[in-house]
Amino acid sequence: IPEHSLDRDCTTLSRHILQQLNDFSGDAQDLSAIMNRIALAGKLISRRLSRAGLMANVLGFTGEDNIQGESVKKMDVYANEVFISVFKQSGLVCRLASEEMEKPYYIPENCPIGRYTLLYDPIDGSSNVDINLNVGSIFAIRQQEGDDLDGEARDLLQNGHKQVAAGYILYGPATVLVYTIGKGVHSFFLDPSLGEFILAEENIKIPNHGSVYSVNEGNFCKWDDSLRDYVRYVHRHDSYTGRYSGALVGDIHRILMQGGVFLYPGTKDKPEGKLRLLYETAPLAFIIEQAGGKASTGKEDILDVIPQKIHQRTPAILGSCEDVDLVKSFIQ
Numbered sequence: 001i002p003e004h005s006l007d008r009d010c011t012t013l014s015r016h017i018l019q020q021l022n023d024f025s026g027d028a029q030d031l032s033a034i035m036n037r038i039a040l041a042g043k044l045i046s047r048r049l050s051r052a053g054l055m056a057n058v059l060g061f062t063g064e065d066n067i068q069g070e071s072v073k074k075m076d077v078y079a080n081e082v083f084i085s086v087f088k089q090s091g092l093v094c095r096l097a098s099e100e101m102e103k104p105y106y107i108p109e110n111c112p113i114g115r116y117t118l119l120y121d122p123i124d125g126s127s128n129v130d131i132n133l134n135v136g137s138i139f140a141i142r143q144q145e146g147d148d149l150d151g152e153a154r155d156l157l158q159n160g161h162k163q164v165a166a167g168y169i170l171y172g173p174a175t176v177l178v179y180t181i182g183k184g185v186h187s188f189f190l191d192p193s194l195g196e197f198i199l200a201e202e203n204i205k206i207p208n209h210g211s212v213y214s215v216n217e218g219n220f221c222k223w224d225d226s227l228r229d230y231v232r233y234v235h236r237h238d239s240y241t242g243r244y245s246g247a248l249v250g251d252i253h254r255i256l257m258q259g260g261v262f263l264y265p266g267t268k269d270k271p272e273g274k275l276r277l278l279y280e281t282a283p284l285a286f287i288i289e290q291a292g293g294k295a296s297t298g299k300e301d302i303l304d305v306i307p308q309k310i311h312q313r314t315p316a317i318l319g320s321c322e323d324v325d326l327v328k329s330f331i332q
């Protein structure tokens, strides 16, 4: 971002959201307040990450495993709790569902005022934290349906079209927030000196085709023949190049801006792949589709998938229309 001068028109995230919500059918005030809280969580996490190497007890593992069977990092716990604490006393959401919590976290004092649920991946790409590479946070907002008296959150087991808003925060050299409320995709840079997210690009459109394919080829031997044929195809054609960072948010952001395709397919032993639907692939699918791209499991649109459980995984192919179609043409 260039130096802020007084003549520069700085649109802050909060102003942008209010403009977007002008003709919004739902409760615009609430949604705008929720987005501002998410931005606050992003600022807190960004600040912690930027000092991680200087402070004790920020890097490394906690020694625990999460419900996914993964070793939990201290940053996973910190970021998970940041989202809880920014929403706890807000009256805005009554449940939070996260990668790091087996069951949703209920805030009964916010019910029935807050009729929204926040679904989130507090730190995406945790393996990058200890080596100072990019990580992200992913979020989606859904309206609570019914009273959820038994605390099973069954109303969350619906397709991705139920998302009211979604987006991600990428903690890279700069911190970027990208969101949609179903009216295009918009990006904002965090100006640390102002503590504000400043509009960078409105109505982002993903190119129809890009040269990047982003996949963990370490899994090659575990894939179906069709997928291996696709990768052999891109290997044979000069116009493709591989990029894979180990943090979905970073890889998707590159593809959103420059085109291409991200894949996390199922494997022989894990047909659903690794990525989780409710707080990873569905929010990113909402973003990519709003930007004019496609998001598929290989069999159906990610946004059409109805999960059986909160932590359900889905295979994922997201990106430029042409490139997603090319992958699908191998699968079918």
Ligand code: AHG
Binding pocket: 070, 099, 121, 123, 124, 125, 126, 127, 216, 246, 247, 248, 249, 274
């Ligand atoms: P998380 O750190 O939230 O558990 O997510 C990790 C995800 C995603 O960010 C990344 O694209 C993928 O896992 C990397 O997995 P592999 O190491 O299996 O490629």
Ligand code: MN
Binding pocket: 068, 070, 099, 126
């Ligand atoms: Mn994880």
Ligand code: MN
Binding pocket: 121, 123, 124, 125, 248, 280
């Ligand atoms: Mn993740």
Ligand code: MN
Binding pocket: 076, 099, 121, 122, 123, 124, 125, 126
């Ligand atoms: Mn995570």
